[in-house]
Amino acid sequence: QQQVKQSPQSLIVQKGGISIINCAYENTAFDYFPWYQQFPGKGPALLIAIRPDVSEKKEGRFTISFNKSAKQFSLHIMDSQPGDSATYFCAASGVNRDDKIIFGKGTRLHILP
Amino acid sequence: DAGITQSPRHKVTETGTPVTLRCHQTENHRYMYWYRQDPGHGLRLIHYSYGVKDTDKGEVSDGYSVSRSKTEDFLLTLESATSSQTSVYFCAISEVAGFVYEQYFGPGTRLTVT
Numbered sequence: 001q002q003q004v005k006q007s008p009q010s011l012i013v014q015k016g017g018i019s020i021i022n023c024a025y026e027n028t029a030f031d032y033f034p035w036y037q038q039f040p041g042k043g044p045a046l047l048i049a050i051r052p053d054v055s056e057k058k059e060g061r062f063t064i065s066f067n068k069s070a071k072q073f074s075l076h077i078m079d080s081q082p083g084d085s086a087t088y089f090c091a092a093s094g095v096n097r098d099d100k101i102i103f104g105k106g107t108r109l110h111i112l113p
Numbered sequence: 114d115a116g117i118t119q120s121p122r123h124k125v126t127e128t129g130t131p132v133t134l135r136c137h138q139t140e141n142h143r144y145m146y147w148y149r150q151d152p153g154h155g156l157r158l159i160h161y162s163y164g165v166k167d168t169d170k171g172e173v174s175d176g177y178s179v180s181r182s183k184t185e186d187f188l189l190t191l192e193s194a195t196s197s198q199t200s201v202y203f204c205a206i207s208e209v210a211g212f213v214y215e216q217y218f219g220p221g222t223r224l225t226v227t
Contacts, residue, residue: 006155032213043117043203043218044156051213089155095213097144098163100171105155 002027004092006104014112019077021107023090026071030092034101035064035075038087047088048075051095080111116140117219119204125225132191134222136204145187146205146216147171147179149198156203162187194226 005024013019023033034049050057050064050073057064063076077084087108093101116139126132136145147159148171158171160179168179176198178190191198204219 009153034215036218041221043205043220046215046217049213049215093213097207097214099214100158100161101216103156105153 002102004090004102004104006090006107008107009105010108010110012110012112013080015080015082017080017111019075019080019084019109019111021075021088021090021109022072023074023092023104024070024072025092025102027092028071029094030102031095032093033064033066033073034091034093035062036089036091036103038089038106040086044089077109080109082111082113085109085111117204117206117217119202119219119222121222122220123223125227126194127227128195129193132194132224132226134189134202134224136187136189136219138185138187138204138206140206140208141184142206142208143184144207144214145181146207147177147187147189148203148205148218149173149200150203150221151200159189159202191224194224196226198224199226200224 035047036044037047038044052068061078066073087106090104091101093099118137120135146161148156157173162168162181180188202222205216207214207216
C-alpha cells in the first residue's frame with residue numbers, strides 16, 4: 001500500500017514531442033506528489049509538485065495531471081528538448097513533518113536530437 | 114543543492130571494512146535523511162534524523178547506523194561493508210514550503226565495495 005508504481009522504465013522521444021510518464025499509488029493518505037529530475041552524476045532535484053485539491057499544475061513546459069479517483073498522476077513534458085534527457089522520479093507523501101516520501105523506481109528519458 | 118555537501122564523493126573499499134559517509138548542511142535544517150539509489154529500485158530511505166541525537170530507521174536500515182551530534186552533520190556508517198552495499202548514497206534535508214515539506218538532495222557519494 002506504500003508503493004508508488006511508475007511507468008515506463010525508459011522512454012525515447014523525438015525532439016519537439018511530448019514525453020509522458022505515469023505513476024499510480026494506493027495509499028489514500030498521500031497528499032503531496034512531487035516529481036524529481038536527475039541528471040547523471042547529480043542528486044535528484046525537485047522539478048514540480050502537486051496536491052490533490054487541483055487536477056493539473058503547469059510550470060513552463062512541465063505539467064502534472066492528477067486523477068484522484070483513479071489514484072494516478074502523470075508528468076507531461078511539452079516540446080521535449082535534448083536537455084530534458086534525464087531520469088525522472090515520481091513520489092508521494094503525506095504533509096506532516098514525519099511523513100516519509102515514497103519514490104517510484106524512475107524513468108530514464110532520452111530525447112533524440 | 115540547499116547547502117548540502119557530501120564526502121567523500123567517491124570511495125572504493127573492501128568487504129568487511131567499516132565506512133563512514135558524511136553529510137554536511139549549512140542552513141540549520143532539523144530533518145536530514147540518508148537514501149541509497151540502485152538501478153531498478155529508485156531511492157530507498159536508510160535512516161533519518163529529526164534533530165541532534167534523534168534518529169530513526171527507514172526502509173533499508175540493516176547493516177547501517179547513523180549519528181548526529183551536531184545539527185549540521187549527519188553521518189552514515191557501514192559497520193562491515195558488503196558487496197550488496199555498493200550503491201550511490203544521497204543525503205537530503207526537508208524544509209517547509211507552504212503546507213508541505215519539500216526534500217532537497219545533496220550531490221551523492223558513489224560507494225563501491227569490492
